[in-house]
Structures are given as C-alpha cells and as structure tokens.
Amino acid sequence: MPEDFIIGAKLTELVDRIVNSYQAEPRTQHIDKFFLPSHDRIVQLCRDLLELVYPGFIGRQHLTKHNVAYHVGDLLPRISEALYRQIYLCLCYVDENQHGSNRNELHCGGQARSTTLTYLEQIPSIRKMLAGDVQAAYDGDPAALNLHEVILAYPGLLAISIQRLAHALYRLDVPLMPRIMSEWVHNKTGVDIHPGARIGQNFFIDHGTGVVIGETTEIGDSVKVYQGVTLGALSFPKDERGRVIREAKRHPTVCDNVTIYANAIILGGDTVIGENSVIGGSVFVTSSVPPNSTVTIKPPELRLKQRDESKIAKPAPDTPSGSMPDYMI
Amino acid sequence: MPEDFIIGAKLTELVDRIVNSYQAEPRTQHIDKFFLPSHDRIVQLCRDLLELVYPGFIGRQHLTKHNVAYHVGDLLPRISEALYRQIYLCLCYVDENQHGSNRNELHCGGQARSTTLTYLEQIPSIRKMLAGDVQAAYDGDPAALNLHEVILAYPGLLAISIQRLAHALYRLDVPLMPRIMSEWVHNKTGVDIHPGARIGQNFFIDHGTGVVIGETTEIGDSVKVYQGVTLGALSFPKDERGRVIREAKRHPTVCDNVTIYANAIILGGDTVIGENSVIGGSVFVTSSVPPNSTVTIKPPELRLKQRDESKIAKPAPDTPSGSMPDYMI
Amino acid sequence: MPEDFIIGAKLTELVDRIVNSYQAEPRTQHIDKFFLPSHDRIVQLCRDLLELVYPGFIGRQHLTKHNVAYHVGDLLPRISEALYRQIYLCLCYVDENQHGSNRNELHCGGQARSTTLTYLEQIPSIRKMLAGDVQAAYDGDPAALNLHEVILAYPGLLAISIQRLAHALYRLDVPLMPRIMSEWVHNKTGVDIHPGARIGQNFFIDHGTGVVIGETTEIGDSVKVYQGVTLGALSFPKDERGRVIREAKRHPTVCDNVTIYANAIILGGDTVIGENSVIGGSVFVTSSVPPNSTVTIKPPELRLKQRDESKIAKPAPDTPSGSMPDYMI
Numbered sequence: 001m002p003e004d005f006i007i008g009a010k011l012t013e014l015v016d017r018i019v020n021s022y023q024a025e026p027r028t029q030h031i032d033k034f035f036l037p038s039h040d041r042i043v044q045l046c047r048d049l050l051e052l053v054y055p056g057f058i059g060r061q062h063l064t065k066h067n068v069a070y071h072v073g074d075l076l077p078r079i080s081e082a083l084y085r086q087i088y089l090c091l092c093y094v095d096e097n098q099h100g101s102n103r104n105e106l107h108c109g110g111q112a113r114s115t116t117l118t119y120l121e122q123i124p125s126i127r128k129m130l131a132g133d134v135q136a137a138y139d140g141d142p143a144a145l146n147l148h149e150v151i152l153a154y155p156g157l158l159a160i161s162i163q164r165l166a167h168a169l170y171r172l173d174v175p176l177m178p179r180i181m182s183e184w185v186h187n188k189t190g191v192d193i194h195p196g197a198r199i200g201q202n203f204f205i206d207h208g209t210g211v212v213i214g215e216t217t218e219i220g221d222s223v224k225v226y227q228g229v230t231l232g233a234l235s236f237p238k239d240e241r242g243r244v245i246r247e248a249k250r251h252p253t254v255c256d257n258v259t260i261y262a263n264a265i266i267l268g269g270d271t272v273i274g275e276n277s278v279i280g281g282s283v284f285v286t287s288s289v290p291p292n293s294t295v296t297i298k299p300p301e302l303r304l305k306q307r308d309e310s311k312i313a314k315p316a317p318d319t320p321s322g323s324m325p326d327y328m329i
Numbered sequence: 330m331p332e333d334f335i336i337g338a339k340l341t342e343l344v345d346r347i348v349n350s351y352q353a354e355p356r357t358q359h360i361d362k363f364f365l366p367s368h369d370r371i372v373q374l375c376r377d378l379l380e381l382v383y384p385g386f387i388g389r390q391h392l393t394k395h396n397v398a399y400h401v402g403d404l405l406p407r408i409s410e411a412l413y414r415q416i417y418l419c420l421c422y423v424d425e426n427q428h429g430s431n432r433n434e435l436h437c438g439g440q441a442r443s444t445t446l447t448y449l450e451q452i453p454s455i456r457k458m459l460a461g462d463v464q465a466a467y468d469g470d471p472a473a474l475n476l477h478e479v480i481l482a483y484p485g486l487l488a489i490s491i492q493r494l495a496h497a498l499y500r501l502d503v504p505l506m507p508r509i510m511s512e513w514v515h516n517k518t519g520v521d522i523h524p525g526a527r528i529g530q531n532f533f534i535d536h537g538t539g540v541v542i543g544e545t546t547e548i549g550d551s552v553k554v555y556q557g558v559t560l561g562a563l564s565f566p567k568d569e570r571g572r573v574i575r576e577a578k579r580h581p582t583v584c585d586n587v588t589i590y591a592n593a594i595i596l597g598g599d600t601v602i603g604e605n606s607v608i609g610g611s612v613f614v615t616s617s618v619p620p621n622s623t624v625t626i627k628p629p630e631l632r633l634k635q636r637d638e639s640k641i642a643k644p645a646p647d648t649p650s651g652s653m654p655d656y657m658i
Numbered sequence: 659m660p661e662d663f664i665i666g667a668k669l670t671e672l673v674d675r676i677v678n679s680y681q682a683e684p685r686t687q688h689i690d691k692f693f694l695p696s697h698d699r700i701v702q703l704c705r706d707l708l709e710l711v712y713p714g715f716i717g718r719q720h721l722t723k724h725n726v727a728y729h730v731g732d733l734l735p736r737i738s739e740a741l742y743r744q745i746y747l748c749l750c751y752v753d754e755n756q757h758g759s760n761r762n763e764l765h766c767g768g769q770a771r772s773t774t775l776t777y778l779e780q781i782p783s784i785r786k787m788l789a790g791d792v793q794a795a796y797d798g799d800p801a802a803l804n805l806h807e808v809i810l811a812y813p814g815l816l817a818i819s820i821q822r823l824a825h826a827l828y829r830l831d832v833p834l835m836p837r838i839m840s841e842w843v844h845n846k847t848g849v850d851i852h853p854g855a856r857i858g859q860n861f862f863i864d865h866g867t868g869v870v871i872g873e874t875t876e877i878g879d880s881v882k883v884y885q886g887v888t889l890g891a892l893s894f895p896k897d898e899r900g901r902v903i904r905e906a907k908r909h910p911t912v913c914d915n916v917t918i919y920a921n922a923i924i925l926g927g928d929t930v931i932g933e934n935s936v937i938g939g940s941v942f943v944t945s946s947v948p949p950n951s952t953v954t955i956k957p958p959e960l961r962l963k964q965r966d967e968s969k970i971a972k973p974a975p976d977t978p979s980g981s982m983p984d985y986m987i
Contacts, residue, residue, distance in 0.1 A: 006409040006445050014449055015402045021453035022384055022397065025460045027476050030385030031392045038390065039481055055680055056688030061696065063689045068680065073673045080664040097475065116664050120672055124679035131685045142891075142908065143852060143873045146755065147685050149834055152697055153841040176478055183482040188845050190519050190538045190867070192556075194472060207870045209519070209848045210886070212536045212556055212591075215472045227850075227870055227888070228539070230556070230591055233471075250471065262870075262888055262923060265591060265610060276636070281923060282942060284611065284628055290635070298630040299942055301956040306948070307934065335738040335774055343778055344731045350782035351713055351726065354789045356805050359714030360721045367719065368810055426804065505807055512811040519848050519867045521885075523801060538848070541865045541885055541920075544801045557868070557886065559920055562800075579800065594920060594939060605965070613940060613957055619964070627959040 035092035042180045045082045049165050050158075052079060053127050057151045080116055087169075088112035090176045115172050122168050129201060133160050136202040140224055156205030159191035166195035197231075199223075200256070207262075214251035216269060223254055226262040226281075234268035234286055255291065364421035371509045374411045378494050379487075381408060382456050386480045409445055416498075417441035419505045444501050451497050458530060462489050465531040469553055485534030488520035495524035526560075528552075529585065536591075543580035545598060552583055555591040555610075563597035563615055584620065693750035700838045703740045707823050708816075710737060711785050715809045738774055745827075746770035748834045773830050780826050787859060791818050794860040798882055814863030817849035824853035855889075857881075858914065865920075872909035874927060881912055884920040884939075892926035892944055913949065 007014060022029045030036055051059035052075060055068065063071055091108040137150040137157055144150055150157050162185040166178035178195035186192040190209035193199075197213050200221035205211055207227035213219075217231045233250035249269035258273050260266070261281035266273065273279065274291030283295050336343060351358045359365055380388035381404060384397065392400055420437040466479040466486055473479055479486050491514040495507035507524035515521040519538035522528075526542050529550035534540055536556035542548075546560045562579035578598035587602050589595070590610035595602065602608065603620030612624050665672060680687045688694055709717035710733060713726065721729055749766040795808040795815055802808055808815050820843040824836035836853035844850040848867035851857075855871050858879035863869055865885035871877075875889045891908035907927035916931050918924070919939035924931065931937065932949030941953050 006413045006442055007406055007449070010446065011402065011405065014405060015398055017450070017453055018381070018401050018405070019398050021456050024453075025456055027460045027463055028383055028386075028456060028480065029392075030383075030390075030477070031397055032394055033385070034391070036385070036390060036477070037481070039387070052676070054686055054688075056691070056694070057686075058697070061688075061694060062692070063687075065690055068689055069673055069677050072676050073669065076669065076672060076676070077665055084664045093477075097477070113664055117668065120665070121675070124675055124682075127679050127683055127686060131683045134685055143854075145833060145837075148688070148694070148751075148755070149837060151686065152695070152834065153837045155841060155845055175474060176481065179474075179478060179482045183484060186538075187484055187517050187519075190845075190848050192536050192538060196472075207850050209844070209850060209868045209870070210538045210557060212538070228557070228592075228868060228886070232591070262890070263592070263886075263921070278636075282611075282940075283631065285631070289633070292636045294632075294634045294636060296632045296634075297628075298632055299955075300629055300958055302941065302943070303952075303954045303956055304947070305952040305954075307936075307950045307952055335742045335771055336735055336778070339775065340731065340734065343734060344727055346779070346782055347710070347730050347734070348727050350785050353782075354785055356789045356792055357712055357715075357785060357809065358721075359712075359719075359806070360726055361723055362714070363720070365714070365719060365806070366810075368716070422806075426806070504803060505810065508803075508807060508811045512813060515867070516813055516846050516848075521865050521867060525801075539867045539886060541867070557921075559885070561920070592921070607965075611940075612960065614960070618962070621965045623961075623963045623965060625961045625963075626957075627961055629958055 033096060035089050035096050037086045037089045037093065037176055037180065039180055041082060042086055042177055043184050045079065045086065046162055046165070046181055046184055048075065048079050048082070050161060051075065052123060053130060053161065053165075054151055057148070076120070080120060083119065084112050084116045086177055087115050087174050090174055094175050115169075115174060119168055119172060126164050126168060129164055130157075130161055132202040133157060133204065136204040136222065136224070137206075140204045141206055155189035156191065156208040159185050159189045159193060159205060159208060159211075160199070160203055163193045163195060163197065163199065167197070167199075170195040197251075210263075216249045217251040218253045220254060220256035220258070220275065222257045224259045226260065226264075228263035229260050230265045230267075232265065232267050234271075362425060364418050364425050366415045366418045366422065366505055366509065368509055370411060371415055371506055372513050374408065374415065375491060375494070375510055375513055377404065377408050377411070379490060380404065381452060382459060382490065382494075383480055386477070405449070409449060412448065413441050413445045415506055416444050416503050419503055423504050444498075444503060448497055448501060455493050455497060458493055459486075459490055461531040462486060462533065465533040465551065465553070466535075469533045470535055484518035485520060485537040488514050488518045488522060488534060488537060488540075489528070489532055492522045492524060492526065492528065496526070496528075499524040526580075539592075545578040546580040547582045549583060549585035549587070549604065551586045553588040555589065555593075557592035558589050559594045559596070561594065561596050563600075691754060693747050693754050695744045695747045695751065695834055695838065697838055699740060700744055700835055701842050703737065703744065704820055704823070704839055704842055706733065706737050706740070708819060709733065710781060711788060711819065711823075712809055715806070734778070738778060741777065742770050742774045744835055745773050745832050748832055752833050773827075773832060777826055777830060784822050784826060787822055788815075788819055790860040791815060791862065794862040794880065794882070795864075798862045799864055813847035814849065814866040817843050817847045817851060817863060817866060817869075818857070818861055821851045821853060821855065821857065825855070825857075828853040855909075868921075874907040875909040876911045878912060878914035878916070878933065880915045882917040884918065884922075886921035887918050888923045888925070890923065890925050892929075 022031060056063045060071060088108055091112055092105055095104045095108060134147050134150050134157060137154055138144045138147050162181055166181040170178040182193060182195045191205060191211045193213040194215040196215035197217040199219045202222040203219065204224045210228035211225060212230045212232060214232050231252050251269060252266045252271040252273065254273045255275035257276045260279040263281055264279045264283045267286045271286060272288040274289055274293060276291055277289050277293040280296035283297055289295055351360060385392045389400060417437055420441055421434055424433045424437060463476050463479050463486060466483055467473045467476050491510055495510040499507040511522060511524045520534060520540045522542040523544040525544035526546040528548045531551040532548065533553045539557035540554060541559045541561060543561050560581050580598060581595045581600040581602065583602045584604035586605045589608040592610055593608045593612045596615045600615060601617040603618055603622060605620055606618050606622040609625035612626050618624055680689060714721045718729060746766055749770055750763055753762045753766060792805050792808050792815060795812055796802045796805050820839055824839040828836040840851060840853045849863060849869045851871040852873040854873035855875040857877045860880040861877065862882045868886035869883060870888045870890060872890050889910050909927060910924045910929040910931065912931045913933035915934045918937040921939055922937045922941045925944045929944060930946040932947055932951060934949055935947050935951040938954035941955055947953055
C-alpha cells in the first residue's frame, strides 16, 4: 500500500493545520531556535558514565589490569566530547531563551570546556561515594547475596548513582541536563531524587518505587530510606503576584544514621530529623524530631469482622488477647 | 559451541512438549488467528506522535519556519500509515474474536481509514490542551526552570500527553490500542491513567509515581494531583452470575481547581469532589466533598520515644511546646 | 571537532587518576576476574522466554498450527544456548568469588547444562500457571476487555510472568540471574517481587506500581493484590556481630482467596493472613489474621473546613447527615 494511501489529497490541508497550530501555540514547539540539549544523547551519556564508574560490571566486560587503561583511554574522550556538547547546548540554550540572543556562544564554549574538565576530575571522588552506597545496600538488605548483585540489579543504587553524577553537574551550574538525567532514572526505577538534593555517604534506598526527594533536601551520612518515602515541601512561598518563589529551602534536613520506613512523609524546609532517629512506616511529620528518637504512628484502630458470623472476630491465636496488632514499623 | 550443543537430541521432545502445551492452553497463545495489533509498532507510534505534538523537542531538532512544513509533510504520511494499520488490526481483531469470522475485513478497512483521518484532524486541539498542561506544570512546581524543562523531563507531562492521545482513540471506539499506549507510559512513568478517563484543561501531576486514575473518572479544569494518588472504584456491580459488569461509572468526579496531595485515595462512582477543594495527603474518601472544602486527616497520634532514655522525648526546639507536629498537607 | 579536543593533553593524567581510583576501590570494579553474567543478555533472554510462553502475542506474529513447531524449534536452541551461557557464568562467578579460584569450571559447565534442560522441561507447567494468572486478571478487572488485552498490556501480568520464570531458576539454585530478571521487570512495571517468593495459582496484581513482595513470602491460590501493597519484613534477625542473618522466614504467609487493597502493609515472617480474608486499603498488620476476616482501618477522623466561611462545613448532600464519609476499603 503506497504510503500516502491513507491521507492522499488531504495531506496539504492537514500539514497546514498542524503547522498553523505550531505557530498559534509557541509554548509547545521549539522552532527557529538554535540550542537545545538532546534527551537521547544525555541518556546515552548516563550509560557511558555508569560504565566509567562501575568498570567491568556495565558495558564492556573482561577488563584486566593490562587492558583497563586502554579501555578508559578510549571511553573518556567519547564521554568528554558528549559531555562538552550537551553542556554547551544547555548553556547556549539559557542564553538564547533568557537573554534573547546568542551573543555568548563563544563564552559558552569556553565555559562548557572548563566545566567538562572539572567534572571529569571529580569522577574518582564520586566513585568513592558510590562504593559507600554499594556497601550500605549490602549491609542493609538480608536478601543481597553480595556487593556485585547490588551493582548489577538494585534500582536504589542505580538511582543514587545517577543522582550523584547529576548533582555534580548541578553544583557546576549546568542547567537542564541534571534534571534530564534524574528523570531518566526516575522513569527506570520509580525513584525521584532531584539533582539538587545534597546526600551524604552510605545512602541506601530499599525497593525504591515511589520515593520522592525534593530539590533542597539535605541528607547526612548512613541514612536508609524505604519505598514510598517522600521528603517534600510543605508549602511554597509566593510573591506579591501569587507566583511561587523559586528558591529558598523548601525540603527537610535528615541527619546522620536516620532510618525512614515505607511510605513515611516528611515535609517542610525547617523540618530537621535528628541523628540516629527512626521514622516508622506511614509516619507523617512536618516539624522537627530530636536526635535518637523513634517516631511511630499510633496505628488507626483495626476493625476485624468475621464474614461468616457477621460479628467481631476473636483475635488470632498469635495475637495478644484483647489487643490489636501492634505495628512498630 | 554449536547452537544445539545444549539441547542436542532432546530438541524434538522438548518442542513437542511445548507445542502440545500451546494446544492444551488456548488462553495464552494466538495461533491460527490472523489479526492482532503490534505492541512494538504502537510504541513507535507513540514516539512519533510525541514528535508531532512537541516539534523540535522530541525527535528531529533544528526546525525552522522554512523547513517545518516539509518535516511535518514527511512525518505525517508515516504516522497515518502506522495508525491506519494498527487501527485496522484492532478492528479486525475484534471481528475475528467476537464474531467468529473475519467477514468484515473490507468494512474494517474503511472504518480504519476514516478513524485515522478524524484522529489526525484532532491533533491541533490536542496540542492546545497539552500547552495548558505544560503551563500548569511550570506554574505549580517551584523546581521547574521553564516550560521547556517540563517538556523535556517531566514524567507527569509525558503521562498526560499519551493519555490525551490515547483518549482521542478511545472516544473513536478503537479497541485495545489506547490501553496499549497508556500501559506503555505507565511502565515508563509509574503513572497509570486509563485512556477512558475524561480530563479537563491544565492538568498537572507532580512526581507521579503510583498515581492511578480509573476508566470512568471525570476531572475538571486546573486540577493538580501528587504522587501516589488513587482515583479508584469502590466496588464492582455484579450480574446475577456474580461476574463484574463492565460498564457504568465506577470512579469519582473531581471538579475544577481541586488539588489532591500525595497518597490520597478517592473511591466510588458517586463520589464528587466539589470545585476549589483541597484534599490533604493520605486522606481516604468514599463519599462526596462540598465545594471550597479543605479535607485533611486528623493525623494518627505519634509516639516519640527517646532511644537512650526510654521515655517520651521533649519536643524539638522548633516544635511548639507540648504539641505534636501538625500535618496539614 | 576532533574527539580529543576537550581533554587534549590532559587525557593521560585523567586516565591515570581514574584507573588509580579503580585500584583504590575494589568494591565497585570487576577487573582481573573472568566470570560475570551479562545484564543485557539476561534482559534479552527474558524477552525470548516471554515469546516462548505467549506465542503469537509477543515477538513473531502469524503463527499457525502448521508453522508453530518450526518456530519453536528455531527459538528453543537460541534460548537454551543463552540460558546455558548465563547460568554457566553465574555458577563460575560464585566459584571464582566465594572459593577464590575457578577450579570448578568443568563442573559448572555440567551443572549449567543439566539445569538448563531441567528448566526448559518446566516451561509447560509454568505456562499453565500463567494461564490461570491471565484468567484471574480478566475476572478481577471490569476494565479488561478480554484475555488478550491482559497479555498485551497489563503490567501486573508481566511482573508475575517474569517472577514465575525467575522463581524456577531460583529453585534450581542459580545465583544472581533470577534477581537480575526480577529487577528488570521491577524497573519496567514498578512491581518488585523477589524471585524467591512462592506464589500459588490465579494471582492477580491490579495497577501494580509500588507493590513489594519479599523473598520468603508465601502466597496461596487466587490471591488478589492492589497497587502499593507491601508484604515485607518486620525486622532482621542479627548475629552476635550485629550483621543481618541472610536466611529464615522474614516475610508473611497469605492463604487462599485473600484480597489485599491498595497500600496495605503486612509485615513479619510469623504473620499469616487466613484464607478468604479481605485486607482493606492502607491497613497495617504485623500479626496474624484469622480466616474469613475483613480487616479495615477505623479511618482517621477527617477535618472538613469550608474555605470561604472558615468553619466546619455541612456534610455534602449525598453524605449521611452528621456522619463523616465511611471508607470500607
């Protein structure tokens, strides 16, 4: 069937209508502009960076102490070129859209080059952080066979790996790109950590799906977080025209050695969870918790009804008589 | 190692056993039937449609006012051909499976062609809706840098984009295909919106993971929804043989300007959330809420225990003395 | 722009620093070791296995009773070769890493071959289980058009399909690979079922995102689970050095015909949910529930505030006067 069988003579009219809709609605088109990062190239870059930080696990296998330098010497120029290109596009993009012209193209090139180099110099220290995260996942999950399984299969590790790689770009003031990286891994893992969040060593996210960690969150060392946990904003300060103000701390601070169980929600920029504290499952807090605390909900009373006899059931044999189950976690 | 090294002489026996299992269990095979849409082609179509509605952002870059009509004139026949083909397969599929024969192949071809044209004519109005969604995401999220970042990176926007594109097919009575589209984006984003849901302008889903919006949900304009929100069914009406009846409104109605915070669950086909209302985080409602209401849970009492001293802790310095944290949202 | 434009003369220094970081941190590299399964090949194997168990739906279309044996005879050697190779790598991997040498390479080859054959012989019985799951999804979801839509689009079915395929490998003591399979489908669907979980017939997961089912969970026949449900561990037994003990039952037992609604959390290895019981949405249990029970939360009191008049609102017209909404599920 020829390709124009379906539209046929209607093609011109349909093209006109759609192109007119582009002109009518500039918010959802990017036409007559030069600069935009490429989502697909940034995703490829994420994969290449993972290969760089976890050599032998991701991408090329069978590395030896003899061939590894050649492998890195081959991978690194490829990564630096792609990094430079996307950082350049991101910087020019801001220039074009916010300042109305691309007067600074040369300047963007210089800045992109120095940012790329600074970034690559940070790879060893990022790897050091990630080794702590891998260890924390193994130590914290009895189902983990060994450190390698964590690297090969754990979505929480994938999420924190990309977050640390994106956060370094965020701190170097690269626009757009860090968020594209973190949303790629959000889509893959269900873990949504903004690249702006500051996260200490030995961070472990178990299961992961549904975790949300906001832009201005600060997290100390050896913190452990389960599926469905939100570290979010309580409300957004607005300016006199009622628009949200896009700065200032909106998300909580979580100190060292805190554990936060499934579906707990912690909100607010002034909220501090003191060190060594444990936040129970489904707990909802919007103000600070002192150090060394255990916060649990007094669980809602359960209604246990026997379907056959339509009356309140006796407690199950292993439930303490007269009391409903007690949920510490 | 030759490919048959592992199975070797056992191949015939294994093939027989597996082919016999196909004959024994017709529910999980599609053999001796002609018509079935292709999951992979429908996914490719989703990508092409996104390129059509967000020109310059997704797929081909560097569009100008001079070349854009050629680009659309190239893309559109490709999309229409794939659309036609999959709609045709979906219609013939129903014919073959529900009416026992493919007597209507010619009829399906005609219907597929007119459905394809009607659908493509709706692209400009779908784009108009999506522009409102992009704006709503920017207005509602202080972490958003600009409208472009929303299009390039926000999973909630991706989910509503595919839902609107699938919903238009759903309303044109195309079977199967809309659901395949929405489950593709559900897998990508963790946002599960049935293609049947009717959603007004300026819809914003923040973070998104875990959102579930059922088939017969109706949502007004300027509604905002956070991660983990369910708009679901309370129970399923059943027929006299105890089978669920597959029609009638099972899911809630949400009026204009409603905001629903994280993990709230709203159930039931008769449940109406009145305009301008705010539903707090983790609220669970199964009957209607009047307009202009704020519904929050009286949070479960927290138990705060100091691990060192095994007694109730003093409130943290920034907590109002004597009171537990108050969680409005 | 030449590829080494960005790094230029700095290449040697950067390569040295990164390679040194590999030597300094052995936990995140896999260098000078021979054996590791391939994540990408295992993902491809998952796709091929799905094609084998759902013929005509996934992968090749247009199968007939005449050509189907040739198709299976073509697919099966490919699958067996890839299975053998990855199982072999997994077994040698354990040997190399846990026993310090690859003394058993020949032994691993023999074991991998017999495991592959035993596994392939189980495909018909796995298909039988999956047919029950497809039927359960259709029976349980009024939005499902037919059985085929379930196979083509339902993420819950994809998750249980891969879990059953991975569980069979788990029971054959193949290390690493089952977890890589289940985390692939976790990333795709948001459903995290450990390959060790034992799950009876006719299992249905609706919507799915956020479901977590732990390694030592046991689930009976005809169980139904909604989005966000956790079947998890209450605490981890630790040895005298404070390290978690990686065995023993940590997760619940769910008996036949149990339904568990959205976001319910059930924890603990001694927790048994008796047959025919219904666990309501957001219920949190850590001890056993007798058979034929309905467990719901006494929902937290709602605060309904009219924003205009700053006082408690009258109930909505369709709410029983004087009472708050009642949420059974």
